[in-house]
Amino acid sequence: EPEVTQTPSHQVTQMGQEVILRCVPISNHLYFYWYRQILGQKVEFLVSFYNNEISEKSEIFDDQFSVERPDGSNFTLKIRSTKLEDSAMYFCASSGGWSYNSPLHFGNGTRLTVT
Template sequence: EPEVTQTPSHQVTQMGQEVILRCVPISNHLYFYWYRQILGQKVEFLVSFYNNEISEKSEIFDDQFSVERPDGSNFTLKIRSTKLEDSAMYFCASSVGDSSNQPQHFGDGTRLSIL
């Protein structure tokens, strides 16, 4: 069964540095998402992306964050000037067709640790 793959599985970064989290969505999917889960807290929506544009974003997704689909297969989340509170598990997801009634398929996540 096709999967969403995320790399790296664990990223350790110094506070203030930039980090790029990478995702390869399922190949025929058209909608892409990032979520995060701070340790011990809920999974939170960050952003959705369709047709090379952000379609919806949460209040968490401020100017520190950006997303990009640099080629036909990758979907990235860039975090600039990382802070300690950015430490979390970041999940990429994708879905096919109309996203509102199609389930989102999640990757295994990237654990981001800011030191």
């Protein structure tokens, strides 16, 4: 079964550094998402992306965050200048449509540790 793949599985970075988290969505999917989960907290929506532009973003997704689909297969999340509170598990997801009958398929996540 096709799956969403994320790399790296674990990223350690120093505060203030830029990080890029990478995702390869399922090939025929058109909608892409980033969610994150801080340790011990709920999974939170960050951003949705369709047709090469952001469809919706949360309050968490401030100017330090950006997303890109650089080559038609990868979907990236960039954090420009990481903060300690950015430490979390970041999940990429994709779906074939926007409705409830096009379920989200999640990757296994990238654990980001900011020191």
